[in-house]
Amino acid sequence: MTEIGDETSEAAKYRAPALSKGLDILELLSTVADGLTQAEIAKTLGRTSSEIFRMLMVLRERGYVEIDNDRYHLTTKMFVMAHRHPPVKRLAAYAGDPMQRLADRLNQSMHLGILHRGEMLVIAQVDCPDNNLTSVRLGAHVSIYETASGRVLAAWLDRPGLAALIDAAGRDAPKRAGFEADLPAVRRQGYCVSPSQTIAGVQNLAVPIFDFTGQPVASVTIPFIQRLSGTSIFPPEYCRDALVEMCRDISRRLGADMDQILGRDPATEPRQG
Structure with a gap:
């Protein structure tokens, strides 16, 4: 029988903190029409500004987010990806x-x-x-x-x-x-x-x-x-x-x-x- 503690340690072994932070940002930006600043994203997610900055740079490089007047917005990349699967x-x-x-x-x-x-x-x-x-x-x-x-x-x-x-x-x-x-x-x-x-x-x-x-x-x-x-x-x-x-x-x-x-x-x- 698997103990609760074993299940917890098993789940912890497969955690990907960086991936979780990136997904948190994408999910947050999907809920706002006017975008958010880096500081607003960090405050809402309870993260440091430096953590968020690194994630945002990667997401920008991969084309998932864009910045306009210091506010980050989702691009249409996820929309396009979703529609690749008819x-x-x-x-x-x-x-x-x-x-x-x-x-x-x-x-x-x-x-x-x-x-x-x-x-x-x-x-x-x-x-x-x-x-x-x-x-x-x-x-x-x-x-x-x-x-x-x-x-x-x-x-x-x-x-x-x-x-x-x-x-x-x-x-x-x-x-x-x-x-x-x-x-x-x-x-x-x-x-x-x-x-x-x-x-x-x-x-x-x-x-x-x-x-x-x-x-x-x-x-x-x-x-x-x-x-x-x-x-x-x-x-x-x-x-x-x-x-x-x-x-x-x-x-x-x-x-x-x-x-x-x-x-x-x-x-x-x-x-x-």
Whole structure:
């Protein structure tokens, strides 16, 4: 059994004080819009001015911070680094295996979609093991007005975000009215269940995925078909609940605080009129 003292000494062995100080500076500067002087950084972090000076010189040399009128600011280097790892790949990496496991378990195909220029873009598709299946082509673009996935993502947008989405989707008055009328109920439920608007007999089950900011970044949709035979025959309610559980787990892995997200009161947040 490992003693607490052993754990402490083990952690101490791998400490990197210089790295910690550098990260402290980056994290601090990320919280201020106007930058900070060397003295202000030192005081806030409880460090000596000479310690901070050495760290700032290294960070400047590596392009992470810049100085203007004696005030240090973050550069865009970390932003660029973050975007070298495409969000689409990250989403697919987190969602791919859970989606395939659930598709095998439920014997239903499913796809992962994101918002792109007023449409839903399918970025991942997994098939179930059955010989007969319903799937959506990878890379397909579908109008948000015709999708359950578009509804679950739009339902969580604030007023400016929803207005921008509607503008990009096109102002088809009848479709827009029906689309927006569905959003309050979708948001209260946390999912969307609706008949397919493109294939008769298919019921779409869609659930959002959230990131660490609490914003919806993708949705997973099961184009549910009622099987008449086979070893895995589940009703749509069971599939819906399993999908909700999977998407919430993926959201937590992406850093989302699901308790906070689910505790929001839609009536208190701005909506598109």
